[in-house]
Amino acid sequence: MTEEELVGVVFELLRRIAPETDPRALHPEENIRQALNIDSFDALQFIVAISEKLQVDIPEEDYGKTANLKSLIAYLNQRINK
Amino acid sequence: MISFKMPSLGADMEDGTLAEWRKQPGDKLTRGEIIADVETQKGLIEIEFFGEGILEKHLVSEGQKVPVGTVIALINQEDESEESPVVEIPPSSWEAPIPSSEKLSVSESKVSTPVRASVERIKISPLAKKMAEVNQVDVSVIQGTGPEGAIVKEDIERFLSSREKPEVTPPSSKIEIPEQSRPSVPHHESIRMAVAAAMSRSHREIPQYYLEKRVDMSKALDWLKEANKERPIQKRLLPVALLIKAVAKALDEVPDLNAVWENGLQRMNEIHIGFVVSLRSGGIMVPAILNADVKTVDEIMETLNDLIPRTRAFKLRSSELSQSTFTITNMGDGGADKVFGIVYPPQVGIVGFGEIREEAVVEQGMIGIRPVMDVTLAADHRATDGLIGGKFLAALNKHLQNPESL
Numbered sequence: 130m131t132e133e134e135l136v137g138v139v140f141e142l143l144r145r146i147a148p149e150t151d152p153r154a155l156h157p158e159e160n161i162r163q164a165l166n167i168d169s170f171d172a173l174q175f176i177v178a179i180s181e182k183l184q185v186d187i188p189e190e191d192y193g194k195t196a197n198l199k200s201l202i203a204y205l206n207q208r209i210n211k
Numbered sequence: 212m213i214s215f216k217m218p219s220l221g222a223d224m225e226d227g228t229l230a231e232w233r234k235q236p237g238d239k240l241t242r243g244e245i246i247a248d249v250e251t252q253k254g255l256i257e258i259e260f261f262g263e264g265i266l267e268k269h270l271v272s273e274g275q276k277v278p279v280g281t282v283i284a285l286i287n288q289e290d291e292s293e294e295s296p297v298v299e300i301p302p303s304s305w306e307a308p309i310p311s312s313e314k315l316s317v318s319e320s321k322v323s324t325p326v327r328a329s330v331e332r333i334k335i336s337p338l339a340k341k342m343a344e345v346n347q348v349d350v351s352v353i354q355g356t357g358p359e360g361a362i363v364k365e366d367i368e369r370f371l372s373s374r375e376k377p378e379v380t381p382p383s384s385k386i387e388i389p390e391q392s393r394p395s396v397p398h399h400e401s402i403r404m405a406v407a408a409a410m411s412r413s414h415r416e417i418p419q420y421y422l423e424k425r426v427d428m429s430k431a432l433d434w435l436k437e438a439n440k441e442r443p444i445q446k447r448l449l450p451v452a453l454l455i456k457a458v459a460k461a462l463d464e465v466p467d468l469n470a471v472w473e474n475g476l477q478r479m480n481e482i483h484i485g486f487v488v489s490l491r492s493g494g495i496m497v498p499a500i501l502n503a504d505v506k507t508v509d510e511i512m513e514t515l516n517d518l519i520p521r522t523r524a525f526k527l528r529s530s531e532l533s534q535s536t537f538t539i540t541n542m543g544d545g546g547a548d549k550v551f552g553i554v555y556p557p558q559v560g561i562v563g564f565g566e567i568r569e570e571a572v573v574e575q576g577m578i579g580i581r582p583v584m585d586v587t588l589a590a591d592h593r594a595t596d597g598l599i600g601g602k603f604l605a606a607l608n609k610h611l612q613n614p615e616s617l
Contacts, residue, residue, distance in 0.1 A: 149491065163546065168489070169449055169543040170519050180444045189439045189447065 130183075132144070135198045135205050142178045157199040185209055212267065214282040218258060220251060220532035221497070222556045223409035227251045228276040229283065238266045239287065245528070247283070252405040253496055254397050255524025256532060276341065321391040332359035342367040397525065402494035410553050417472075417554050422432040424604040427612055428567050428582040435615035438508075451541050452512040454564055455484055456617045459503035461606035462537055467595045468603050469536045471557040476594045485535030485555065486515075488522045497555065498522050499535040508617055542566050549585045559594035562607070563587040 143152040147165040155164055162172055180187050184197060185208045187195070192206040217227050223508050227249040234246045245257045267285040271277055274350045333350055335343070339362045343350045350362055350499070353370050357363035408480070413419075431453055439447045462469040464475050470478045482504040485497040498521075521527055538561040540552045548568065552561030565585040571579040586607065610617060 147491065166491070168545075169451070170515065173447065173449060174520075177444050186445060189436065 132202060132206060135183075135202055135209075136198075139179070139201065139205075142182065145178070146175050150186060152163055155198055158197050160196055161198065161201070162196070179205070183209060195198055213262060213264060213286040213288060215246070215260065217249070217271075217277050217279050217281045217283050218529050218533055219279040220253065220256060220529055221409060222249055222278055222412055223405040224253075224305055224404055225408075226278045227256075228284060229271050229273055230255060231273055232269055233257075234260075234264050234266045236268055240264055240266060249529075252397055252401045253532060254527070256527055258528055258529045260286070261530075262286070262288070275340075286350075294480040301532050313589065334359060336361060336363050337363050339367045342371075346371055383526050399490060402490065402496065406495055409555060411559055413553050415555050417556060418595055419554055419589050420592050420600065421551060422588045422590075422597060422600045422604055423549070424586050424608060426522050426584050426586050428584050428611065431611045431614045432567070432582055444547070446509065446512070448512050448516070448566065451543070451564075452508050452542050453611070453614060453617060454541065455486065455500060455503055455511050455515075455539060456506070456508050457607055457610040458537070458562055459484060459601055460610050460617065461504075463504050464606045465599060465603040466559040468590060470559050470594060471536065471556050472508075472591055472594050476559070479536040481536065483534045483536045485538035485558070486518070487538065487540040490523060494587050496522050496532075497535060497538060498527055498531040499533075501534065527545060530582035537561070539564065549587055550587045551587050554589050554591055559591035560600075560603075563589070585588060 140152045143150070143156075143161070147167060150165045152161075152165065161167065166205060167175065172179060172192075176187055176192065179185070183205065185205070187208075191204065195201045213569050220227075222492050228251075230248040230250045234240060234244070240246065240260050241263055243259055246260045247258045249256050249258050264286040264598055267287045269284050271281065271283040277283065334357075335350055336354060336357060339349070339357075342348070342364065343362075346367070348367060348370060348569055350367075353362050353366050354360075355366055357366070379579035420514055428450075431450065435450060435453060442448070462482050467476065469482050470476050481502055483499040483501045484503040485499050488494060488498065489495050498518050500511060500518065501509060506514065518531070535555070535558065537558055538552065538555050540561060541564040542548075542550050544566055546566045549565040551562035552563040554561050563586070565587075567584045568581050571578050571581050572583060572584045586604060588600050588604055
């Protein structure tokens with residue numbers, strides 16, 4: 130999966146959780162949850178959705194790496210395309 | 212015969228519009244079955260019936276808006292002999308009983324309507340009131356002919372037909388109640404106003420006291436971390452599941468806070484925790500986690516996984532909106548350090564959880580860095596006092612220091 134495809138998946142799942150926002154406006158190093166106003170419950174749902182969609186396990190200690198787009202995409206890239 | 216009434220889905224609900232009957236006359240009803248869908252300020256709610264019997268009759272038609280407490284259907288209990296109707300059927304097939312004047316003044320205190328000021332302390336049936344509102348009739352000039360001089364449908368009809376009015380008025384034989392646009396998603400303003408009404412009532416009626424306690428969350432978070440390692444991602448626990456369980460257990464020890472204030476303190480047998488959910492569009496809803504004390508932490512998390520998305524989609528059942536015996540408001544991470552709740556009447560207490568954050572903590576003369584959380588309690592001083600409230604916070608703290616036994 131290319132990085133562009135990964136970004137597409139992430140945006141789609143973010144739109145599902147925060148439908149009134151536009152994830153394309155996110156700055157790569159901006160905190161996703163703060164920018165899109167996502168609470169801890171929806172944050173967990175987002176991680177579950179990514180994990181199911183990409184068939185990848187995301188252990189709890191890695192949640193911190195999902196905080197912004199840059200680190201999230203890098204993390205997923207490394208988990209999937211290792 | 213059972214009179215099935217429009218349920219109150221919280222102190223902030225004044226009326227509901229019967230959107231759809233899910234059960235028809237002659238249908239058998241079993242415990243927990245959904246009898247109707249009702250449109251409220253909180254969305255389309257499934258109304259459950261907690262009994263058994265056969266639906267005898269609808270007293271309210273689809274599209275009709277009636278105040279809380281109005282009898283909307285008659286239900287025949289199966290073991291009942293035919294000649295023992297306990298409830299009188301009103302002469303007019305769908306006219307509801309007269310609400311008490313107290314109830315009336317509450318339901319009249321909402322947004323300004325042309326007849327608002329004059330309606331107070333006038334006995335009037337809900338249907339007649341609705342007709343008066345629709346037709347902008349000043350009911351203070353009408354002499355009621357119903358029970359105890361109450362104004363009923365016929366009185367309004369008589370008034371309308373005698374009123375000289377060149378423009379078109381609805382035909383007097385058939386009452387036209389304006390069809391609601393029936394939005395399945397209520398506007399956030401209406402939700403905010405409903406909550407504000409309940410909070411205003413709380414401030415007006417409840418003498419509240421406030422307590423606060425700082426809780427060391429190291430043990431709880433360590434336990435969660437270990438617990439989540441064993442769980443697949445879909446089953447992982449959030450700290451709030453542990454907090455809800457700890458509150459339920461603390462309430463079990465301090466039952467005076469698991470109660471409602473209705474003509475005095477009434478302790479509740481079951482522990483149903485109302486959980487404040489913020490809506491993305493603005494406003495909050497407070498669905499209940501039923502029987503939280505007998506659920507495991509995993510079951511509470513499963514309930515949240517089901518309940519929170521349904522709350523945000525405005526798809527709740529009546530029991531989930533009406534049965535809370537205590538409330539939790541949780542800031543979660545990224546929020547404020549402390550949150551001071553406002554007691555949601557008729558409940559007598561609300562606990563507020565601030566954000567978990569690292570702080571310097573002194574223990575046995577040593578300073579350490581620990582994750583801590585400020586917990587607040589707001590409670591009804593008519594029901595309890597600071598001593599009981601303090602006992603509750605101490606019990607809550609004790610349970611959070613022993614997460615493995617939750």
